[in-house]
Amino acid sequence: MAHRQRQRYLKVCEVQPTHGDEDSNEDGSEKHHRNDFDEHQMMEDDPNGRTNLIVNYLPQCMSQEELCSLFSSVGEVQTAKLIRDKVAGNSLGYGFVNFVNPNDAERAINTLNGLRLQSKTIKVSYARPSSDQIKDANLYISGLPRTMGQQDLEDLFSRFGRIITSRVLVDQASGHSRGVAFIRFDKRSEAEDAIESLNGQTPPGTSEPITVKFAAAPNQTKNQMGSQSYQSRRFGGPVHHQSQRFRYSPINVGHGGGAEGSNGWCIFIYNLTQDTDESMLWQMFGPFGAVANVKVIRDFKTNKCKGFGFVTMSNYEDAAVAIHNLNGYRMGDKVLQVSFKTNKGYN
DNA sequence: TCGAATT
Numbered sequence: 408m409a410h411r412q413r414q415r416y417l418k419v420c421e422v423q424p425t426h427g428d429e430d431s432n433e434d435g436s437e438k439h440h441r442n443d444f445d446e447h448q449m450m451e452d453d454p455n456g457r458t459n460l461i462v463n464y465l466p467q468c469m470s471q472e473e474l475c476s477l478f479s480s481v482g483e484v485q486t487a488k489l490i491r492d493k494v495a496g497n498s499l500g501y502g503f504v505n506f507v508n509p510n511d512a513e514r515a516i517n518t519l520n521g522l523r524l525q526s527k528t529i530k531v532s533y534a535r536p537s538s539d540q541i542k543d544a545n546l547y548i549s550g551l552p553r554t555m556g557q558q559d560l561e562d563l564f565s566r567f568g569r570i571i572t573s574r575v576l577v578d579q580a581s582g583h584s585r586g587v588a589f590i591r592f593d594k595r596s597e598a599e600d601a602i603e604s605l606n607g608q609t610p611p612g613t614s615e616p617i618t619v620k621f622a623a624a625p626n627q628t629k630n631q632m633g634s635q636s637y638q639s640r641r642f643g644g645p646v647h648h649q650s651q652r653f654r655y656s657p658i659n660v661g662h663g664g665g666a667e668g669s670n671g672w673c674i675f676i677y678n679l680t681q682d683t684d685e686s687m688l689w690q691m692f693g694p695f696g697a698v699a700n701v702k703v704i705r706d707f708k709t710n711k712c713k714g715f716g717f718v719t720m721s722n723y724e725d726a727a728v729a730i731h732n733l734n735g736y737r738m739g740d741k742v743l744q745v746s747f748k749t750n751k752g753y754n
Numbered sequence: 755t756c757g758a759a760t761t
Contacts, residue, residue, distance in 0.1 A: 464761070500761090547760060574761050587759050623760055675756050704757060715755065748756055 458485070458506045460515060461534035463572075465489070465500050466525035478504045481518060482511025500527075503534055535571075535593070544571075544592040546601060547622035551575070552613045553584045563610055564590050568597025589622060623707065671699045671719045672726040673748040676733075678741045679703070683712040691733060692718045696725025717748060 462474065475487035489502040506512040512533070520531035535541055551560070557575050564570060571591040575584050592598040598621065606619040676688070688701035700719040703712050720726035726747070734745040 545760095549759065572761085576759070576761070578759095585759055587761095589761055673756095677755050702757065707760085713755095715757090717757065744755075746756090750756080 455513075456509050457533050458509050458512045459534045460504045460506070460512055460531055461501065462504060462519075463501045463530040463532075464527045465498065465502060465529055466527050467498055467500065469498065469524065471502065474502050474504065478506070478515055478519065481506075481515040483507040540594045540596070542595065543621060544595040544598045545622040546590045546592070546598050546619055548588045548590065548617055548619050549586060550615055550617040551584065551586045551588055552610075552615065553586055555584065555586075555610075555613075557588075560588050560590065563605070564592075564601055567592065567601040567604070569593035671697075671721040672723050674718045674720065674726055674730060675715065675744075675746055675748040676718065677715045677744040678738075679712050679714055679716055679743070680739050680741060681711040681714075683716065688716055688718050691736075692720060692729050695720070695729035695732065697721040 460478075462478075465474065469489070471487060471489035474489050475484055478484050478487060483506065484504055485507050486505045487502065488504075490499045491497060492499055504515070506515065516531050516533070519529065522529050522531075546564075548560070555563075555575065557573055560575055561570055561573050564573070569592065571593055573588065573590045575588045577583060578585055590598075590601070592601065602619045602621070605617065607616050609616045674692070679687075683703055685701050685703055688703065689698060692698045692701070697720060698718060699721050701716065702718075703716040704714075705711060706713050718729075720729060730745050730747065733743060736743045736745070
């Protein structure tokens, strides 16, 4: 019977081509029929008649076929569509599943919402009918007090409209709030109102102003450990030791704030080229000793290096030697400036 | 020219 069920969804899933059911669009040349196989949401007002679900927080690697298979275990799926980046083609981590029968849709919510898949916990809920109004209604909020939880957040924002989702980001290790959150409103106009009223404001009972802005569009996947395409070994290893004399105190990163394993001595690198990536920093500094962390500072929009970065080395001596050897290093037509990080702006 | 958070 499991076998029979598998056959059933395999059949469904094979019939479902990459382009889903967009054939329902007669002119076929619309630019954005993303979410719109709920176009016949005739029972929009009747929750008992709804069949179309939105599935969020899917694992990156999950295909449309797998999405379909998963939901076919509940009942007959009419269409399943995984939303992908239009240009890169990678999954955006959500999709739509339209059931034939409303009761199956409801059961899917009850049985699959909250399911753990890979490192994700998927969310299954009814999809709202597609419309322009509901697009771009997602806000990114930063500068929140760490004491503010999801409920406090919603209390602060709910007067602007119907909140579809909200989330306070937490540090994986400590479990503490990162002071950053998302709120998706039902309508873009509601989100605009919230920005208008709350951006730059200091919420009652708190001391710092918050930033409220539209969230950036989901970005493409970032490269983890970069390609080895970079010049292989142009940096000498440790050459000699140097007595420790410095004009200012090097930053010894204790803990808190940074990623795991990033304790050590923080080095500032300036004049990096736009295409610098993390692997270059690893390769540059690796030969001098243990590198705990590297960071290329990028423009959020273009994702290009803004010309500087940081490297944390575990041992002071290694850091000093690396600085001595790499400062003044010529990279392309740039001359790198390498030094211990200062606390510009804070002292 | 000395970090900022994107479910």
